[in-house]
Amino acid sequence: MSDALQTKPSSAWMMFTYFNFGVAAVMMAGGIYFMEASFAAKGFYAMAALMLVSSTVAITKSIRDTEESQRLHNKIDEARTERLLMEVNSTRP
Secondary structure: OHHHHOOOOOHHHHHHHHHHHHHHHHHHHHHHHHOOOOHHHHHHHHHHHHHHHHHHHHHHHHHHHHHHHHHHHHHHHHHHHHHHHHHHHHHOO
16 A cells, blocks of 8 residues: 555656755865865865765665664554454454
């Protein structure tokens, strides 16, 4: 039932998201490169930007994994309920 509601993202959307990430990364790198600051300050901002991207990917994966495990848990509960209902219906005259 719930599988029918799931749709994969279109290839256009995937291309847009990759393009969007690329533009943002180039803009961040350009901003850090052309910033009037010491090399150490630029390095700090570059490391902060990389850590922000890394933590964003990690939290996105964690949220996705939580949703997938919840979906599996719901399917198991659904199957148990259906089995129980079938057993109850089969014992009735």
